[in-house]
Amino acid sequence: MKPLIVLLGVFAVSLLVMKLLYGTYECALSGRIAMFAMLIFSAMGHFAFTEGMTLMIPEFIPFKTATVYLTGIVEIIFAFGLLFPNYRTLTAWLLIVFLILVLPANIYASIKQIDYQKATFNGHGLTYLWFRIPLQIFFIVWTYLSAISKY
Template sequence: MKPLFILLSVFCASLLTIKIFRGNFNFYLSMRIAMSAMLIFTATGHFMFFKGMSMMLPEFIPFKTEIVYLTGILEILAAVGIFVPEIRITTAWLLIIFFILILPSNIFSAINHIDYQKATFNGDGISYLWFRIPLQIFFMIWVYLSAIKF
């Protein structure tokens, strides 16, 4: 829920700020600014809650902590890459693939009731997926519209 709140609030704030300073609305730029802010926000979780996020990966996957750190770094790189014209489209497609690839870890953590912030097995469970799966799809559409289709 927090990433969605960040995304939408930064979108509104940047949309109004651009309107005030440039005299027009720039929806696509505002969408990229919002996605970038959300990615920076979620990336910080990879470093602050690395133990709980490592629990989101099944036992058979090696180097869990390293994967959590790496995905945090990738989110930061994507947050920057969606602004670089030469790599914006490639970054956007890779970000969409990233959102698809992290979905199984969200499903795994929901099935196992993982609370990544507390590193416990007291999470929301399967009901969380009713929100998370549509949210992932929403993020993919957002990236597509703001960085590829525009």
């Protein structure tokens, strides 16, 4: 929920600033700025809640802590890549693939009832997926519309 609030809040502020500075709403640019902020916010969680995030990774995957750190770094790289026109489209496609690839970790965490912030097994469980799966799809569509689509 917090990443969504960051995304929408930064988007609204960015739209307003664009309107005040340039006299027009720059939806795609504001969308990329908002995704940048959301990715940076999300990446911070990889470093602040490493122990809990390692619980989200299935047992058969080795190097869990390194994977959590690496995915946090990848999110930071994606965040910056969205802001550079020469890298924007490639970054957006890679981000979409990344968002699809990490969805199973969220499903696994829900099944195991993991609360990644507290590193416990007292999370919201499967009900969380009713929010998380549509949210992940929303992030994918947002990325596509703000960084790939020529609407």
